[in-house]
Amino acid sequence: MKRRHLLGLGALGLLGGWALRPTDRGREHDVYFAALNRHLQRDGDGLPTLLLDLDRLDANADLLAARLGGRLQLRLVAKSLASIGLLEYLAKRLQTQRFMVFHQPQLNRLARSFAQADLLLGKPMPVAAALNFYRQLPHHLDFDPDRQVTWLIDSQQRLMEYVELAKALGRPLRIALEIDIGLKRGGFGTPQALAEAMQQLRHLPALTLQGLMGYDAHVANNPPWQGQLQALRDADARYRQFISSAQTFTELWPAEPLLNGGGSLTYRLHAQQQTSLNEVAVGSALLKPAAFDTALLDEHQPALWIASPVLKALDGALPYAQSLQPLLKAWNPNRQHAYYLYGGRWPAQPVSPAGLDYDKLYGRSANQERLIGSATTQLTDRDWVFLRPAISEGLLDDFSELRLLRRGQLVGRWGTIGNA
Template sequence: MHSNNPVPSETSAPLQDSILQYHALSKLLAEAGISQPTLVIDQAALNRNIAQLKQILNEGFVHRLVVKSLPCMQLIDHISAQTQSETQRFMCFHAPFIQQIASRYALSDILLGKPLPAAAFEQLLVWFMQQPKSKSAPKLSQVQWLIDSHARLEQYQAIAKKHHASLRINLEINIGLHRGGFSLNAEFEDTITLLEKSNNLRFAGLMGYEAHAAKIPSILGGLKGALDASWHSYEAFKERVEHLSVPGTCFNSGGSTTFTEYTAKAPCNELSV
């Protein structure tokens, strides 16, 4: 919407600045003939945020871009170009996003942000296998399929066998959020054994989300205390899969509310933001 109302003289300077910016933006939208709800990005502020992220990445991390938060391919291009190297890493949550990213970025590595139901997984698997065999076409090898339970892994293995497919498997681990994922127990041991013996499944890494850390009150240790506990849990999982790990294995963590606290002592090698 736009308005021709003047700025009240009694308002504070910061508020006056905001109102003036609002009127200027409103004028630009009107001149462009844009009257529908529109998302506007402050590119200068965005670039300052990117610069802050790059300072953290210099601690020894790579960046995985969370696609669901960025509803615009040009915006994804802009951030990826400034924060990523040859391999473009993305976190996707739904099939249409996975298909778009895999089609747009031939060198992309896509980690799912949540496990897909078996039926949805099979549909997407078939889509990948039907793509042309060309260098720039989407490939099944671009995807790390997120698994949160032994039962789901058995479902995926049966589907992979049916289609003679080879899958990269990333295990979601519970490091304190308790939204799901593996604990260090017999189920996790059974899952590791299945991965070791399978001809269709290959261990690709771990994903531990710690969004709860930013909400822990200071009397209970606050953000830093919660992160320390999460990192300790993550290390225990890493030790259990050490024999399956190779250079480049994905150890993913982080989030937009926590990434600023990450240092070289963190157990992960990439941050999702």
């Protein structure tokens, strides 16, 4: 009796364990992606494609403009919106010609494309890269770098390097001073250090101060026990200390100083709290890749997708465990099939059809990415899979163009900055 009782308990345990197996997460494309799938089957190029939904982009841009309400100037971040067509479209819709640039070749590209642009460097450039900008700038442009480019200076050493650059070029340079308001990523660390740089500027007429730049990305990731609002107040208090220090140099401080900061993750806080900034830099919030799924951006919509053709729809067997495949897919129906894509290793997660995932037992591939999923997805080698990027910066450079959607229809193309 005792043995029979133990066997019964063992059987119940096995049944209970079997009941805990993964559920089938697979679904067919929803209505939105099913329509895109049909359009790409008909009009796609058969290549991995970056898709931009203009309706969602418009909604994000209008939301951004409404939140800023004209109280803060907007500077578009080129590294996250790396397409001249996209930047032209947003500049017109958002009525700005201010751009933040992080890469010297992009700086040259924007100077050639936007005659009225106000270009601010978002990070300090090695002086050799700054020199390359002037060497590569055509002489016939309407764009005037002496009035339209502001270089970012983060240390006294770089300050002196740019003085030498200005002398070598025989032209004045506009600069902004980077200040550390809590991110701990460089810049002048204290108001006293900033004052020492201002003292030097008194004797450096080749450099013209435009203002300050203080980045506060840490505010969005502040620990819960302190909170975002307190972190913002602390960062803004530091910013104001730097302003007060700089303002004592009345002959150097501009009448209308540049006070730049913020970012996609914090612009809403600055708009609500009316901080010391007079402009914010925003890029990714307009496309809302997955890394920007935060409460502060909850009303923004994802507008960017990677679409890749399915090259092969196969049984999900692993090469070194084929005999175990019946057991593996019985335990986990989401391992029933394997789908190989054209390309891969993008910083993105599959979103449609639902239930697809990377195969951790197989590994990633930039050539033929393997996804696993259940038969419920109904995918064939005529279909496309859609992935949501985690970020947009750097991603656009991996593609030659953006394909544009309007009301679910493919309506055009914009080249990316690296390929336009």
